[in-house]
Amino acid sequence: MSNINGTNISAPVVPNSTLDSYPSHLSAYGKGGWKSAATVAERNAIPAARLEEGAIVYVVAERTPYIFVGGAWVEWVSGDALAAQIQEALDEQSIMWAANFINLEAAVVKRWNEDWGKTAK
Structure with a gap:
């Protein structure tokens, strides 16, 4: 480990006040x-x-x-890249919901046809 030139400290460095414009550290x-x-x-x-x-x-x-x-x-993703990731996730979610709805609709229609077929005969 090499030594670092400067004022070595063993406690946090803070400015004199919140109005001080000098940086507290590198x-x-x-x-x-x-x-x-x-x-x-x-x-x-x-x-x-x-x-x-x-x-x-x-x-x-x-x-x-x-x-x-x-x-x-x-x-770290922000701005346009974050918006693109969110849009992609929403698109994937929309596709999943649509697929689930189609499967549910098919199951309901099948069940309705089975039940309707029994009562119609």
Whole structure:
């Protein structure tokens, strides 16, 4: 492990006040929050002590943000890509409902024909 140049600390760093415009830290060394990494390998090398649920890392080589969920990295989807995924899920759901309705309708018609056939004879 290499030493990091700078002021080493053993407690969280905070600004003097909520109105302070100076940053409290460099994102590479913060816990959770938003970070950037050059590659997926660099993202995967982030120590567990610097991660928390919901941390987001933008991987420059992939041009993709990832969110840390349940101990794993998941591609973070938003905007148009999220809308497309939702639409795809809704389309699949609609197809499933239509297929189930057709099967139900066929079963009802079959049963009705069986019962009608018995009473009509």
